Amino acid sequence: MNWQWFHRLGSPRWFYQKTSVLLPWLTFFTLAILLVGSVWGLAFAPADFKQGNSYRIIFLHVPAAFLSLAGYYVMAIAGAVGLIWRMKLAFVVMRSAAVIGAALTFLALISGAIWGKPTWGSWWVWDARITSMLVLFFLYLGVIALQEAYQSETTANNTSAILTLVGTVNIPIIYKSVDWWFTLHQPATLKLTQASTIHPSMLYPLLTMVVGFYLFYALALILYTRAEILKRECRTKWVAELCGVDVNNKISRA
Amino acid sequence: MRRTDALGVIALTDSLIDVIDLSCKRDQRSLFEGLTHTFCPGDIVQIEGPNGSGKTSLLRILTGVCSDYQGDILWRGQSFSTDRLDYLNHLLYLGHLPGVKKSLTPRENLHWCSGMNSGHLQIPIVDALEEVGLAGFEDTPCHHLSAGQLRRVALARLYLTPTPVWILDEPFTAIDKSGVGKLETLLCEHAAGGGCVIMTTHQELSLEGVDKINLRDYQPKLVQWQQEEWGIDV
Amino acid sequence: MSNTKFYLPAPSAAAGFVAMLNRDLLLSYRHKGELANPLIFFLMVITMVPLGISPDPQFLASLAPGMIWVVALLASLLSMDVLFRSDFDDGSLEQLLISPQPLYFMVLAKVLAHWMVTGLPLTLAAPLLGVMLALPEGGYMPLCLTLLVGTASLSLIGAVGAALTVALRKGGLLLSLIIMPLYIPILIFGASAVSNAIDGFAIMGQLAILGAFAAVAIVLAPIAAAGALRVAING
Numbered sequence: 121m122n123w124q125w126f127h128r129l130g131s132p133r134w135f136y137q138k139t140s141v142l143l144p145w146l147t148f149f150t151l152a153i154l155l156v157g158s159v160w161g162l163a164f165a166p167a168d169f170k171q172g173n174s175y176r177i178i179f180l181h182v183p184a185a186f187l188s189l190a191g192y193y194v195m196a197i198a199g200a201v202g203l204i205w206r207m208k209l210a211f212v213v214m215r216s217a218a219v220i221g222a223a224l225t226f227l228a229l230i231s232g233a234i235w236g237k238p239t240w241g242s243w244w245v246w247d248a249r250i251t252s253m254l255v256l257f258f259l260y261l262g263v264i265a266l267q268e269a270y271q272s273e274t275t276a277n278n279t280s281a282i283l284t285l286v287g288t289v290n291i292p293i294i295y296k297s298v299d300w301w302f303t304l305h306q307p308a309t310l311k312l313t314q315a316s317t318i319h320p321s322m323l324y325p326l327l328t329m330v331v332g333f334y335l336f337y338a339l340a341l342i343l344y345t346r347a348e349i350l351k352r353e354c355r356t357k358w359v360a361e362l363c364g365v366d367v368n369n370k371i372s373r374a
Numbered sequence: 375m376r377r378t379d380a381l382g383v384i385a386l387t388d389s390l391i392d393v394i395d396l397s398c399k400r401d402q403r404s405l406f407e408g409l410t411h412t413f414c415p416g417d418i419v420q421i422e423g424p425n426g427s428g429k430t431s432l433l434r435i436l437t438g439v440c441s442d443y444q445g446d447i448l449w450r451g452q453s454f455s456t457d458r459l460d461y462l463n464h465l466l467y468l469g470h471l472p473g474v475k476k477s478l479t480p481r482e483n484l485h486w487c488s489g490m491n492s493g494h495l496q497i498p499i500v501d502a503l504e505e506v507g508l509a510g511f512e513d514t515p516c517h518h519l520s521a522g523q524l525r526r527v528a529l530a531r532l533y534l535t536p537t538p539v540w541i542l543d544e545p546f547t548a549i550d551k552s553g554v555g556k557l558e559t560l561l562c563e564h565a566a567g568g569g570c571v572i573m574t575t576h577q578e579l580s581l582e583g584v585d586k587i588n589l590r591d592y593q594p595k596l597v598q599w600q601q602e603e604w605g606i607d608v
Numbered sequence: 609m610s611n612t613k614f615y616l617p618a619p620s621a622a623a624g625f626v627a628m629l630n631r632d633l634l635l636s637y638r639h640k641g642e643l644a645n646p647l648i649f650f651l652m653v654i655t656m657v658p659l660g661i662s663p664d665p666q667f668l669a670s671l672a673p674g675m676i677w678v679v680a681l682l683a684s685l686l687s688m689d690v691l692f693r694s695d696f697d698d699g700s701l702e703q704l705l706i707s708p709q710p711l712y713f714m715v716l717a718k719v720l721a722h723w724m725v726t727g728l729p730l731t732l733a734a735p736l737l738g739v740m741l742a743l744p745e746g747g748y749m750p751l752c753l754t755l756l757v758g759t760a761s762l763s764l765i766g767a768v769g770a771a772l773t774v775a776l777r778k779g780g781l782l783l784s785l786i787i788m789p790l791y792i793p794i795l796i797f798g799a800s801a802v803s804n805a806i807d808g809f810a811i812m813g814q815l816a817i818l819g820a821f822a823a824v825a826i827v828l829a830p831i832a833a834a835g836a837l838r839v840a841i842n843g
Contacts, residue, residue, distance in 0.1 A: 255789050255792060258785075258788070258789040259789050261785065262785050262786035262789065263786075265782055265785055265786065266772060266773070266782065266786055269773070269776050269779075269782055270775070270776070272400075272401055273401045273402075274400070274401055274442060274839075274842065275775065275839060275840060275842060278839035278842070279772045279836060279839055279840055282768075282772060282832060282835055282836050282839065283768075283772055283786055285832070286768055286790070286832050287789075287790070289828065290789075290790050290793075293793050293821075294789070294790075294792055294793055296793075297792060297793035297796045297797065298792070298796070300796070301796045301800065304800060352402070437706045438705075438706060439702060439705055439706060439841060439842070440842055441838075441842055442842065459618065459708045459709070459710070460618065460708075462706050462707065462708040463616050463618060463619065463708035464616055465706065467702075467703075467706050469699055469702055470699070471697075471698055471699025471702065472698070472699055473698060473699035473700040473702060473703040474698065474699075474700070475631070475635060475698060475700060476698065477635060477638040477639065478631070478634065478635065478638070482631070482634065485627075486627055486628075486630075486631045487703070489623055489624065489626070489627025489628075489630075489631075490619070490624050490627055490628070490703075490704070490707040490708075490709055491619055491707065491708060492616050492617055492618070492619040492708075494616070494617075515638075536616065537616065
């Protein structure tokens with residue numbers, strides 16, 4: 121089997137050039153879909169007969185919550201690829217995914233709290249999903265903190281990749297445990313989040329927003345990764361050419 | 375390349391470790407490039423080079439502790455990672471840190487070391503400690519010992535286990551003059567018996583027949599623009 | 609001239625395991641003072657609870673299972689930091705990594721030794737603290753059983769964190785940060801088993817789950833810790 125494509129994937133330059141072509145299109149679609157979804161959801165979808173207009177924050181909250189968990193797996197896969205094939209680009213993606221994932225988890229927590237105040241009458245309720253989300257946030261913070269703690273880049277990459285993998289094994293266990301803990305301590309009346317049926321007039325804008333968020337995630341990941349690549353490869357010829365430096369001009373100091 | 379007969383006897387002429395086109399890169403900074411050398415039984419090899427040229431890194435790569443390298447390292451003709459434990463079983467490494475527990479006695483420290491290795495001792499622990507001039511200190515907790523004496527506890531391992539490959543990082547640090555002489559004799563005996571010594575030192579050695587590898591010769595050339603760094607170490 | 613003496617037989621893994629275990633237990637014995645530290649911490653925090661909340665026995669009784677479990681978890685976590693640190697500082701960790709022994713068993717031996725001097729004493733001290741927090745009668749046996757199994761998992765998971773942070777000067781707080789989220793399932797099942805037993809429910813289910821956690825941790829945690837040690841010492 122020809123692994124050339126896989127090795128190419130590990131080349132920062134190849135990644136940078138390919139994404140340069142992709143980027144304008146991706147930006148356009150992301151903005152368009154997010155715009156359509158949010159206008160549809162905020163202005164045209166009907167108000168909920170029980171919660172009124174306050175439910176509309178789910179158009180932000182639900183996609184963010186989706187992405188925060190999916191983002192952990194993106195980070196874990198990137199970490200595994202980096203550890204197994206020693207692909208440096210994968211570590212850059214992992215680092216980007218950690219920061220973006222933590223931000224999205226935080227967004228999901230904040231939007232959940234804002235929604236909880238009018239709905240439950242409290243900013244914070246120890247609901248199973250909220251608690252799981254909080255633990256996920258802690259897991260993200262741990263990976264970022266470990267990455268920041270090491271001076272050596274290689275060690276920082278490898279150790280945080282191992283931590284990510286350990287976290288991946290644990291996430292299903294933590295989620296199941298928290299679910300079980302919740303059913304043990306709480307009567308079933310509080311389960312407002314489990315909207316078993318959702319009217320299509322609300323579902324379609326929500327799905328649009330979910331797709332928009334996925335695209336946004338990809339966009340953010342690519343942008344962050346590109347910035348990291350430029351920083352790390354600043355002494356290579358192709359980056360210099362990109363910045364308009366005359367590479368043939370002989371400078372005595374390297 | 376590996377020729378062993380039914381008894382597992384290895385012919386003396388075979389090389390122990392082959393290093394092929396080895397280069398070391400730590401966090402974007404290249405330390406040395408293109409190092410090729412064959413370490414044979416009977417060799418005493420001194421790694422030289424200015425500070426920061428990667429002497430310790432090279433020794434750590436050869437022990438397998440450090441993995442920031444490209445190139446091949448062969449142990450008796452096979453990649454040293456294929457049968458890692460067999461390689462480590464034939465290796466003795468003394469690093470910058472003596473690896474001696476201060477709250478244990480020299481005897482207990484050496485007992486642990488031999489327990490971790492095959493446990494087969496050439497001479498009793500007491501005799502080994504006597505050889506390095508620590509007779510009478512066998513049961514003194516190591517925090518009462520001086521830096522040089524701690525170093526000697528670690529050096530006593532050289533007398534204990536019959537490993538062919540010795541990798542020694544600055545073994546003469548904190549050792550007095552008579553100790554240095556004794557150690558040099560030991561290294562010669564080891565090489566004469568078919569062993570191989572790879573070491574770094576800033577001391578002037580009075581040994582004869584020492585091969586030298588100067589890492590200055592393998593320093594990467596300064597280039598104005600780096601090659602693009604491919605993501606995968608193939 | 610042949611050099612048969614240079615073809616050494618592979619050492620036995622069992623002997624290596626025992627040598628490692630013996631050395632670590634001997635080291636703990638030499639530092640007897642440090643042995644008591646987690647226990648004293650355990651006792652002191654439990655003393656803070658009635659002072660900070662209420663000395664009412666009924667109130668304390670409802671708090672006891674969870675409180676004892678949380679504090680046991682913290683005590684175990686605080687003692688984790690030293691697992692590989694002193695070996696790293698004096699170079700014996702390097703020697704451990706290049707010893708001809710499978711690193712998996714070496715890590716397991718170290719964790720076992722660590723558990724014998726922290727997890728086990730915590731388990732044995734727990735009934736005493738139960739008395740101080742007015743733990744109802746039915747809770748003592750389950751408390752000891754869950755702690756016995758649970759602290760083993762805590763030590764194993766904590767070893768991964770200790771390995772990941774071994775090369776950091778100030779790794780202690782970071783270690784807690786990265787490991788605490790992973791402790792949550794053990795806390796949930798451990799504490800709830802004790803509460804359930806007090807309320808008269810069966811606890812075999814929770815015990816089985818805790819046992820399963822420990823079994824999975826024995827298999828996976830030393831692998832992760834060994835890998836972490838290799839990459840941490842590399843830098």
